[in-house]
Amino acid sequence: MPDRAPARPPAAKRPARGRTGQALPQPPVPSQDELRPLAVAVAEGYRRGRRDLPWRKVRDPYAIWVSEIMLQQTRVATVIPYWQRWMQRFPSVAALAAAPLDDVLAAWSGLGFYGRARNLHRGAREVMASWAGELPSSAAELRQVPGIGPYTAGAISSIAHGERAALVDGNVARVFARVFALDADIKASATGRVLWEHAHALMQALPASYAAGELNEGLMELGATVCSVSDPRCLSCPVAAAAQCRAAAQGLQSTLPVSRAGKPVAELPVLHLQAVWAMRGQQVVLARRRPEGLFGGLWELPSAASLPAAAAVVGARVEGTAAVAHHDQILSHRRLRIDVWSASAPATLGKPQDPSYDAVRYVSLEELSDLAISAATAALLAKYKDAPWTSIQKPSRSSPKGTQRSSKGSASSATTSPTPTSPRPRRARPRASTSSSTTRTR
Numbered sequence: 346m347p348d349r350a351p352a353r354p355p356a357a358k359r360p361a362r363g364r365t366g367q368a369l370p371q372p373p374v375p376s377q378d379e380l381r382p383l384a385v386a387v388a389e390g391y392r393r394g395r396r397d398l399p400w401r402k403v404r405d406p407y408a409i410w411v412s413e414i415m416l417q418q419t420r421v422a423t424v425i426p427y428w429q430r431w432m433q434r435f436p437s438v439a440a441l442a443a444a445p446l447d448d449v450l451a452a453w454s455g456l457g458f459y460g461r462a463r464n465l466h467r468g469a470r471e472v473m474a475s476w477a478g479e480l481p482s483s484a485a486e487l488r489q490v491p492g493i494g495p496y497t498a499g500a501i502s503s504i505a506h507g508e509r510a511a512l513v514d515g516n517v518a519r520v521f522a523r524v525f526a527l528d529a530d531i532k533a534s535a536t537g538r539v540l541w542e543h544a545h546a547l548m549q550a551l552p553a554s555y556a557a558g559e560l561n562e563g564l565m566e567l568g569a570t571v572c573s574v575s576d577p578r579c580l581s582c583p584v585a586a587a588a589q590c591r592a593a594a595q596g597l598q599s600t601l602p603v604s605r606a607g608k609p610v611a612e613l614p615v616l617h618l619q620a621v622w623a624m625r626g627q628q629v630v631l632a633r634r635r636p637e638g639l640f641g642g643l644w645e646l647p648s649a650a651s652l653p654a655a656a657a658v659v660g661a662r663v664e665g666t667a668a669v670a671h672h673d674q675i676l677s678h679r680r681l682r683i684d685v686w687s688a689s690a691p692a693t694l695g696k697p698q699d700p701s702y703d704a705v706r707y708v709s710l711e712e713l714s715d716l717a718i719s720a721a722t723a724a725l726l727a728k729y730k731d732a733p734w735t736s737i738q739k740p741s742r743s744s745p746k747g748t749q750r751s752s753k754g755s756a757s758s759a760t761t762s763p764t765p766t767s768p769r770p771r772r773a774r775p776r777a778s779t780s781s782s783t784t785r786t787r
């Protein structure tokens with residue numbers, strides 16, 4: 346997964362553009378003398394108000410790397426227990442590199458956006474192979490590790506090593522848009538370059554008595570706790586209090602930043618898959634995606650573009666003439682729709698008959714929480730656990746029409762593996778078809 350947007354460091358060429366795409370003249374980057382009071386206000390605010398977070402008690406670059414990757418697209422409160430468990434399970438780069446991908450993805454299960462876990466794992470293996478197991482210290486060298494982009498490199502080198510390296514993530518971009526009253530579209534790549542120029546200049550202006558990490562974490566802390574998207578709390582903001590925020594001074598905090606709306610959900614292309622649901626007692630057949638590619642390394646109901654192809658993955662025989670369940674989900678650039686068909690599979694499964702998968706097996710419902718399961722399959726399994734469907738067929742009732750982009754919270758909760766269920770007898774249900782909740786994941 347790419348590093349956090351806007352991730353492009355400066356190589357300014359084209360002017361930043363506004364909501365309608367027109368070029369906007371942006372105020373020049375202020376001088377160091379002008380920036381110093383802002384840098385001091387941010388670092389002082391951090392000293393006074395920093396949250397007591399577990400990764401702030403350590404200076405281990407690996408631990409900070411893990412925290413920064415987990416914090417991408419995920420709230421602090423969610424990350425804390427995952428980070429703590431992760432550091433016990435994989436306490437070093439070497440431990441992470443030595444672990445099988447299955448274990449790494451299982452430890453990530455519930456955080457969503459599994460590409461981050463795959464990249465961490467790949468990065469750890471590269472650090473073992475090319476850096477003798479020790480993460481390099483400078484931002485420039487960190488960038489050479491797979492999965493470490495400009496944001497993460499700046500975070501690790503400044504927090505763990507005190508390098509005067511800048512960073513910009515989504516929160517910092519919003520803070521800068523307000524503090525500097527930048528009214529170009531913050532999602533545009535040209536604006537990304539402008540934001541990075543401001544970040545570099547601000548870091549240069551930071552007096553030597555402050556650590557680089559205090560400025561960077563101070564900016565992130567402001568974005569996370571005060572300078573929020575819809576309800577900036579300017580009255581408690583140390584930057585506004587020091588008269589260093591142009592938006593607050595001009596009453597623009599609610600209109601900035603300018604951000605071009607994403608593509609409406611209805612316009613996203615649909616990836617329509619057929620999946621088979623083959624149970625034996627309380628065990629269901631799952632297939633594991635090859636590590637590379639979409640959903641790599643995750644276990645899911647065997648699926649393919651056509652039903653015969655999905656059944657062929659495990660040599661299953663489809664039962665019935667209508668799907669028993671449906672799942673709709675918003676991916677980054679696509680809508681995913683899965684129709685689930687009841688099927689019977691051989692008691693002994695061979696190799697998967699589809700190159701997208703590298704393993705197939707029966708998994709008992711109790712075992713599911715130990716596996717890294719795709720968000721779609723997790724949602725379907727949770728739904729089944731809640732209200733088991735039978736092979737009694739009814740026409741489908743759901744359609745992707747009602748699909749909504751869901752919040753961060755629901756995206757991560759939908760990726761949580763269901764808790765183990767005790768075996769219970771199947772019962773006939775009035776509804777044979779179900780549509781699982783929509784989630785947005787990558």
Ligand code: ADE
Pocket residue numbers: 412413416417562565566569
């Ligand atoms: N978000 C991502 N990294 C962070 C950090 N180090 N401090 C606060 N919020 C963050």
